[in-house]
Amino acid sequence: xxxxxxxxxxxxxxxxxxxxxxxxxxxxxxxxxxxxxxxxxxxxxxxxxxxxxxxxxxxxxxxxxxxxxxxxxxxxxxxxxxxxxxxxxxxxxxxxxxxxxxxxxxxxxxxxxxxxxxxxxxxxxxxxxxxxxxxxxxxxxxxxxxxxxxxxxxxxxxxxxxxxxxxxxxxxxxxxxxxxxxxxxxxxxxxxxxxxxxxxxxxxxxxxxxxxxxxxxxxxxxxxxxxxxxxxxxxxxxxxxxxxxxxxxxxxxxxxxxxxxxxxxxxxxxxxxxxxxxxxxxxxxxxxxxxxxxxxxxxxxxxxxxxxxxxxxxxxxxxxxxxxxxxxxxxxxxxxxxxxxxxxxxxxxxxxxxxxxxxxxxxxxxxxxxxxxxxxxxxxxxxxxxxxxxxxxxxxxxxxxxxxxx
Ligand SMILES: [Zn+2]
Numbered sequence: 001x002x003x004x005x006x007x008x009x010x011x012x013x014x015x016x017x018x019x020x021x022x023x024x025x026x027x028x029x030x031x032x033x034x035x036x037x038x039x040x041x042x043x044x045x046x047x048x049x050x051x052x053x054x055x056x057x058x059x060x061x062x063x064x065x066x067x068x069x070x071x072x073x074x075x076x077x078x079x080x081x082x083x084x085x086x087x088x089x090x091x092x093x094x095x096x097x098x099x100x101x102x103x104x105x106x107x108x109x110x111x112x113x114x115x116x117x118x119x120x121x122x123x124x125x126x127x128x129x130x131x132x133x134x135x136x137x138x139x140x141x142x143x144x145x146x147x148x149x150x151x152x153x154x155x156x157x158x159x160x161x162x163x164x165x166x167x168x169x170x171x172x173x174x175x176x177x178x179x180x181x182x183x184x185x186x187x188x189x190x191x192x193x194x195x196x197x198x199x200x201x202x203x204x205x206x207x208x209x210x211x212x213x214x215x216x217x218x219x220x221x222x223x224x225x226x227x228x229x230x231x232x233x234x235x236x237x238x239x240x241x242x243x244x245x246x247x248x249x250x251x252x253x254x255x256x257x258x259x260x261x262x263x264x265x266x267x268x269x270x271x272x273x274x275x276x277x278x279x280x281x282x283x284x285x286x287x288x289x290x291x292x293x294x295x296x297x298x299x300x301x302x303x304x305x306x307x308x309x310x311x312x313x314x315x316x317x318x319x320x321x322x323x324x325x326x327x328x329x330x331x332x333x334x335x336x337x338x339x340x341x342x343x344x345x346x347x348x349x350x351x352x353x354x355x356x357x358x359x360x361x362x363x364x365x366x367x368x369x370x371x372x373x374x375x376x377x378x379x380x381x382x383x384x385x386x387x388x389x390x391x392x393x394x395x396x397x398x399x400x401x402x403x404x405x406x
Contacts, residue, residue, distance in 0.1 A: 007075040008038035013116050015041060015064040016048035019216060024060025025392075026124040027214045028117070028184070029207065031064060031133045033084045033175060035071020036194055036297065040133025043191075043203035047211070050224070058216050063120050067113060067175075070105045077299040079105035085171070085301065086110060087178035092398065118398055121184075127392035129155060129214040130179050130186035133203050135194045137297040140265040142202060142236050143243075145188045147180035148365060149384040150322060151392050153315075156187045158213035159206055160233045162266070164292070164307060166245035169367045171302070183383060183393035185214075194297075198235075205231040239266055240309035244362070247286050249303035251295065255279055257303050263294040269306070276303055318363040323386040327364040344380040345369070 015031065031040030044064040051062065066072065068083045083106045093099075095111055121128060135141065145167040146156040156163055167188075168177050179186040189206045192199035205228035211217055212225050219225060251257045256279035269275060269285045275294070276283035285291070285306050292305040321327070331338050335352025339345040346366070348357045351374050358368065358376065365384040370377035383393045 007035070007073045008032070008041055010041060010066045010069055010072060013065055013069065013112055015044045015066050017061060017063040018048060018051035018055055019058030019061035021056060022059045023125055024058070025126045025215050026060050026120060026128040027062045027210055027216055028120050028128060028130045029062070029064040029133065029210075030067050030113075030117075030130065030175060031203075032072045033067025033113075033132065034077045034082075034134060035068045035073070035079075036075055036077050036299075037133075037135045038072060038075075039135050039191055039194070039199035040203045041066060041072065042200045043133065043207055046200075046204050047207045051211075054217065054221065057221055060126055060214075060216055062211065062216060065113065065116050065120075068106070068109050070109060077297065081106045082299075082301060083109055083113075084175055085173040087175045088173045089178075091173065092178075114398065117179075121182075121395045121397060124395060126394075127214075128184045128395045129210065129392075130176075130184050131206060131210045132176050132179075132186060132188040133206070134188060134190045135192055135199045135203075136190055136265060136293050137194060137300070138263060138265055138294045139193045139196075140235075140267075141190045141293060142192055142232070143190050143265075143292075145176070145190070146186065147177065147381055148362070148367070149180070149381045149388070150319065150365070150386065151185050151383060151388045152180060152187065153319075154389055155185045155213060158209055159187070159189060160229055161189070161236050162239045163242050164245065165242065165310075166362065166367075167305070170245055170248045170305070178398065181382060182398055183395045185392055192235075201231055202235075205229070241312055242315055243290065243292075243307040243309050245305060246289055246308050247306035249276070249283060249305075251301050251303045257283070257295070259294045259296060259304065261296075263291050263304075265292055265294070266290045266307075314363060318365070321363060322365050322384060325385075327366070327380055327384065330361070330364060339377060342379075344382075346378055346380075348376040348378060350374045350376055 071078050143162040143164050144156045144159050145164045146152045147168050176186050176188045191202035208224045208228040212222050259276045269291050271287045272284050274282040289306045289308040292307045294304045335349035339347045361378045365381050366378035
């Protein structure tokens with residue numbers, strides 16, 4: 001499928017906002033970090049216009065930023081490099097010190113966007129929630145993705161769409177990951193196929209839900225939210241509520257990856273099914289599950305993902321386990337030891353702990369750092385304690401050295 005060449009003009013980084021006259025939480029929306037995904041930009045415009053009359057009632061404020069202005073203008077995913085794969089702490093250090101400035105369009109975009117986000121964080125005087133709006137190249141891509149800490153999961157649960165666990169573990173350098181690490185309660189919402197009108201409607205619905213669940217306005221002041229929930233539910237009613245990532249297929253320049261045509265998001269697939277071809281031949285899925293984000297555009301580093309349903313029982317069980325503080329005592333388990341003196345990192349000996357290792361640690365809120373040989377290194381996610389459910393974290397400034405050793 002050819003990429004759309006019609007672009008979307010935005011006047012500046014700041015798409016709009018509302019509120020700011022009463023203290024309260026901040027809701028930050030980032031739209032169009034991929035330039036061929038303008039649905040979020042249009043949705044923001046609708047919501048900003050509709051909130052105009054309610055400015056005085058809003059507690060805290062709503063701010064919306066455009067992600068990749070240059071790419072939006074061209075209607076392409078990116079100009080020189082993917083802007084949503086470069087939000088690692090190393091890269092931020094380089095950008096701030098000027099080392100990484102190789103003159104690419106995305107260097108400029110990233111610096112500006114980082115500054116704009118830093119300004120929003122500096123002005124915040126309460127918790128900060130973030131909604132990162134995206135769309136997919138294939139049809140049926142309506143879901144949420146997030147870092148699986150308790151407050152983030154809680155915010156994600158407000159959107160009645162399939163919740164994808166573990167995407168953040170497989171895709172490095174996303175803005176979502178960076179924001180989450182710094183105490184911003186962030187969710188990525190995929191609202192459908194790039195250019196379908198319904199993708200704008202769903203992104204708008206997600207924004208209304210976010211306005212209410214972040215606490216900017218009480219539900220009775222947002223009559224739109226009832227319809228918004230219905231709008232999101234209607235296309236995903238037949239799908240599971242919770243799915244976990246099982247496989248990701250990377251795409252590299254020159255490996256000739258081409259998706260078999262006709263797949264939609266969440267299509268069931270069987271182990272061994274040929275879903276794509278590359279220079280070496282058939283590309284198959286490793287186990288039974290459902291296909292997610294099949295690549296039907298020229299640009300992009302992810303060929304497809306495989307996800308698998310898991311029971312809502314385990315969602316509830318994992319909340320209970322974390323609230324009981326079990327994630328702090330995992331080193332009592334056989335084959336599990338602390339890594340160095342970081343209390344949040346563990347090394348799991350897969351020969352001993354193979355029956356429970358990865359899935360148990362996922363339930364306990366750990367993410368995988370490394371999987372090599374018999375060794376599995378996992379790290380407990382930040383802000384994953386019951387107290388953050390009662391009182392969301394306060395954002396930390398995005399400083400270069402924040403992640404190091406903490
Ligand atoms: Zn995207």
